[in-house]
Amino acid sequence: MLVALPFFIDLFYQTFLTELFVWILFAISFDLIFGYTGLLSFGQALFFGLGGYTVTIFIQKLGIGTELALLLSVVIPLLFAWFVGFFSVKLTGIHFVIITIIFALIGNIIGETWTELTGGSDGLTFSPPPFSFGLFKVNLIDIKGNYYFVLAFVVLSYLFLRRMVQSPLGKVFISIRENEDRARLIGYNVQRYKLIAFIIAGGLSGLAGGLYSLTLKYAAASYLHWSISGHAVVYTIVGGMGTLIGPVLGAGIVMTLEHYLVDILQSTDLVVGIVLVFMVLVAPRGLVGLIQSKLRRREPSA
Amino acid sequence: MPEPPQTILKLVDVNKDFGGLLAVNRVSLSVKKGELRALIGPNGAGKTTLLNVITGTLRASSGQIFFHDKEITHLHSYQISHRGIARTMQITSLFAGLTVFENIWAAVQSRKKFFNPFIQALKWQDVKEKTDSMLELTGLGDKAQLICSELSYGDQRILEMGIALSTGPELLLLDEPTAGLNSQESMVLVKKMRGMLSGQTIILVEHDMGVVMELADNISVLHYGSILAEGPPSEIKENEEVKKVYLGG
Numbered sequence: 001m002l003v004a005l006p007f008f009i010d011l012f013y014q015t016f017l018t019e020l021f022v023w024i025l026f027a028i029s030f031d032l033i034f035g036y037t038g039l040l041s042f043g044q045a046l047f048f049g050l051g052g053y054t055v056t057i058f059i060q061k062l063g064i065g066t067e068l069a070l071l072l073s074v075v076i077p078l079l080f081a082w083f084v085g086f087f088s089v090k091l092t093g094i095h096f097v098i099i100t101i102i103f104a105l106i107g108n109i110i111g112e113t114w115t116e117l118t119g120g121s122d123g124l125t126f127s128p129p130p131f132s133f134g135l136f137k138v139n140l141i142d143i144k145g146n147y148y149f150v151l152a153f154v155v156l157s158y159l160f161l162r163r164m165v166q167s168p169l170g171k172v173f174i175s176i177r178e179n180e181d182r183a184r185l186i187g188y189n190v191q192r193y194k195l196i197a198f199i200i201a202g203g204l205s206g207l208a209g210g211l212y213s214l215t216l217k218y219a220a221a222s223y224l225h226w227s228i229s230g231h232a233v234v235y236t237i238v239g240g241m242g243t244l245i246g247p248v249l250g251a252g253i254v255m256t257l258e259h260y261l262v263d264i265l266q267s268t269d270l271v272v273g274i275v276l277v278f279m280v281l282v283a284p285r286g287l288v289g290l291i292q293s294k295l296r297r298r299e300p301s302a
Numbered sequence: 303m304p305e306p307p308q309t310i311l312k313l314v315d316v317n318k319d320f321g322g323l324l325a326v327n328r329v330s331l332s333v334k335k336g337e338l339r340a341l342i343g344p345n346g347a348g349k350t351t352l353l354n355v356i357t358g359t360l361r362a363s364s365g366q367i368f369f370h371d372k373e374i375t376h377l378h379s380y381q382i383s384h385r386g387i388a389r390t391m392q393i394t395s396l397f398a399g400l401t402v403f404e405n406i407w408a409a410v411q412s413r414k415k416f417f418n419p420f421i422q423a424l425k426w427q428d429v430k431e432k433t434d435s436m437l438e439l440t441g442l443g444d445k446a447q448l449i450c451s452e453l454s455y456g457d458q459r460i461l462e463m464g465i466a467l468s469t470g471p472e473l474l475l476l477d478e479p480t481a482g483l484n485s486q487e488s489m490v491l492v493k494k495m496r497g498m499l500s501g502q503t504i505i506l507v508e509h510d511m512g513v514v515m516e517l518a519d520n521i522s523v524l525h526y527g528s529i530l531a532e533g534p535p536s537e538i539k540e541n542e543e544v545k546k547v548y549l550g551g
Contacts, residue, residue, distance in 0.1 A: 168417040168426060175408040178397035185357065185395070186469050187383035187412040 002151060006144045015215070018147045020255050021154040022212045023231060027239075027247035028161055029204035030232035035242030036165055037197040038177030039089070042229050043100030046084070046107040047077035047202040049224030051209025053111070053118060056219035060126035066140065066214070067131055073210025074203045081202020082195070089194040092180070104226060111221035123220025126213075140214055150211050157204055162244055164200075173197050177242070205232075234272055238279045240286025249287050307334040310503060311356070311387075311473055316365035318348070318355050318527075325351040327527035328365070333473070338504045340514045340535075343524035344548055349507045350392055352524070353475050356505075357389050358382045369473070383412070388471035390462045392478045392507075396450050402461060403446040407433045409468035432468070439498055440464035456487050460494055467498065474499070476506045480513055488513060511549070515539070523548060 006014050026048055033039040051073040058069040084103045091099055111118045118124070131138045131149060139145045164170050172193050175183045184190050213219045222228075232247075239250025254275055258268045265271055283290035311333040318326035325348045333339050341349050354360040356367060358379035367375045369385055377385070397405050410432045411423070424430065437443040440460050445453060450461055459479055466474055479495065480488040492513055508514050514521065514535070521538045523530045525548070531541045538544055 163422075164419045166422055166424075167419045168411055168414065168421065168423045168429075169419040171404075171408060171411060171423050172417050174400070174404075175397055178399050179395060181359075181391075182395045182397060182465070183408070184378075184380050185359075185383060185389060186409045186465060187380050189378075189380050 003148075006147050011143050014143050014147050016255075016259065018143075018150050018215050019212070020251060021150045022208050022215060023235065023251045023255065024248050025154045025157050025211065026205055026208035027232045027235040027251050028158060028244050029201045029208065031236050031241060031244055031247045032161055032165070032173070032204075033197050033201040034233070034236060035244075035246070036170065036177060037173040037194060038180070039194060039198065040097050040233075041088075041100040041198070041201075042097050042226065042233065043084070043102075043104030044201070044205045044232050045224050045226060045228035046104040047081055047205035048209035048212070048228055049107060049111060049219075049221075050077040050080055051206030052213040052219040052223040053209075054206065055128075055210040055213040056124050056126055057117065059128055060124055066128045067133065069128075070131070070207070070210050070214070073213075074207045077206025077209070078199055078203035081199045081205075085195045085198035085202070089191050089198060101226065101229075104224065104229060108221065108224040108226065111224040118221055119219075121221050123218055123222075125218045127217060128214050146215055150215060153207065153211060157207065158244065158248070161204075165244065169193075169196070174242075234276055236286075238275060238286055240283075240288030240290075243286070243288045246286050246288040253287070307336055309333065310335050310370055311505075312368040312371075313356070314366045314368070316352075316355060316367060317363045318351055318360060319363040324527050326355060326362075329524075329527070329529055331522060331529065333503065333505060335472075335503055336501065338506060338517055338519045340518035340521045341505055341507045341524060342509070342511075342514060342521060342548065343530075347524040348527040349524055350477055351527075353389060353477055353505070353507060356382075356475065357387060383469060383471075386470070386472035387475065388466035388469045388473075389475035390459075390466050390477055390479060392481055394455075394458050394462055396458060396462055396465070398451050400450065401447050402442050402450050402453065403433065403437065405450050405461060405465055406436050406440075406468050409465040410436065412469055436464055436468045439467070441494065456483060456491055459483070459491060460498075463495070463498060467502075472503060474502050474504045476504060476508075478507055478509060480508065480510050485510075485512075492516065 030044050033041055054073040054076045055069045058064040058072055059066065088096055088099045112120055128140045131140060138149045140149060172188055175188065176190055176193060180190055209223060235250035235254055236247045238254055239248065240246030254272060257275060258271045261271045262268050279286065309332045313329055313331040316326055316329045317324060329352060343349055351360065355362045358377050362375055366373055369387065374382055374385055397408060407429065411429050437446050442457065442461060442464065445457065450458060453461060480491055483491060488510060506517065518535055520532065520534055522532045523538060523544050530547065531538060531544050
């Protein structure tokens with residue numbers, strides 16, 4: 001359906017959906033660390049912004065091809081996630097949350113002030129050269145081409161994560177989420193596996209940022225703002241953490257409501273706030289949790 | 303002639319100091335292969351702290367701990383698990399939101415060296431078989447698909463032992479397995495334990511003297527962090543000092 005869709009909707013909605021795909025990728029990468037490993041990072045904007053800037057700066061300032069720039073938008077945030085994670089995963093609970101916020105805040109301040117490199121809050125615009133991979137060649141200036149391009153990466157990332165959470169490695173992550181002390185006592189090096197999850201999520205957040213830049217042909221310091229991290233948290237909680245499909249639905253619903261209600265309520269933050277409060281009160285396990293419990297109630301109890 | 307049983311755990315002058323309070327005070331202790339050693343003593347005697355020091359959950363302030371003649375004093379708890387020591391907690395410690403099967407699975411899988419992110423975990427045939435056999439051993443096979451928080455408290459205690467056993471330990475530390483159970487439930491648990499744990503080397507912390515007298519080969523009595531007496535149950539029962547501080551005359 002998503003493949004045929006661009007032929008039936010106008011350019012505005014094609015761009016809207018492309019952006020939605022990017023936020024879905026960002027949210028599912030967050031779900032890996034939050035929903036599956038139990039790490040509430042409020043600093044994922046750092047990796048998103050780094051990915052966005054990597055693509056933009058490498059293409060605009062260094063004249064590098066889109067293929068390599070996009071690859072680097074995974075690798076560079078991944079290395080930063082390694083560094084940030086190295087210090088952060090030693091901490092637990094609220095201390096972990098705070099240190100991730102601090103790292104992201106530092107990134108945001110550097111983005112705002114190092115204007116020769118980042119363009120500050122005005123940002124940098126660029127025009128990406130076509131992406132070619134083997135026989136495929138995608139013109140990213142073309143909105144439809146861009147749509148399929150982003151969709152492909154998001155679908156692949158989703159399948160990658162879906163497989164990972166059902167894999168032996170995923171089982172390790174889940175056991176850490178459920179009971180860190182018990183995981184340690186049965187022999188898991190908890191810090192190492194937290195770091196691995198954090199690095200993978202950082203790389204995918206970077207990819208989301210890179211695709212976002214390619215879609216908007218633009219990157220700015222606002223990519224590094226804490227509210228970007230908030231997007232991932234909200235979509236995941238609304239949709240249902242630890243499910244992967246939850247953040248997909250969460251992003252879809254929240255962004256759609258934002259789009260249609262912003263004229264009435266005059267503020268997207270207000271829409272997000274109302275949706276979030278409503279969901280936390282009515283369905284603390286998110287939309288997926290709500291659906292699951294409804295289905296379970298329908299089954300005859302054993 | 304059979305060889306005499308070897309010592310597998312040896313503590314030498316182990317201290318644990320909490321800012322001036324000696325919770326464990328110069329404890330030296332040897333446990334032989336196949337032995338069931340009970341660790342008893344009044345509340346606050348340092349029993350759980352001693353277990354925490356052995357499993358690396360807490361670092362000893364001084365002294366040395368040897369497992370199979372290799373020093374483990376400064377290892378992390380996950381490393382100690384791989385050396386072959388497992389434990390259960392005084393307050394049940396499970397993967398609460400997961401099924402019984404998944405709980406055992408996590409423990410069985412922990413013996414693997416590499417966790418491939420690209421394969422389906424459930425296709426790991428040897429892990430699956432081991433998990434099934436551990437479920438059978440614990441008698442929880444028919445409850446395998448229940449979320450473990452739905453189990454009865456007694457079954458949760460059994461499950462935690464199953465998790466510990468699934469790491470294939472050479473030494474198992476049990477911290478008050480009957481805590482929170484009434485005497486009838488305790489009897490059921492002890493009966494199951496006998497089946498599950500036969501031949502296993504165990505250190506058992508326990509308040510229920512009936513359980514201790516029934517299961518223990520030897521008893522160490524801890525009082526204010528130090529070992530007050532040590533010996534077979536019949537001796538400990540008659541020890542005047544132990545009677546005074548613990549058994550209540």
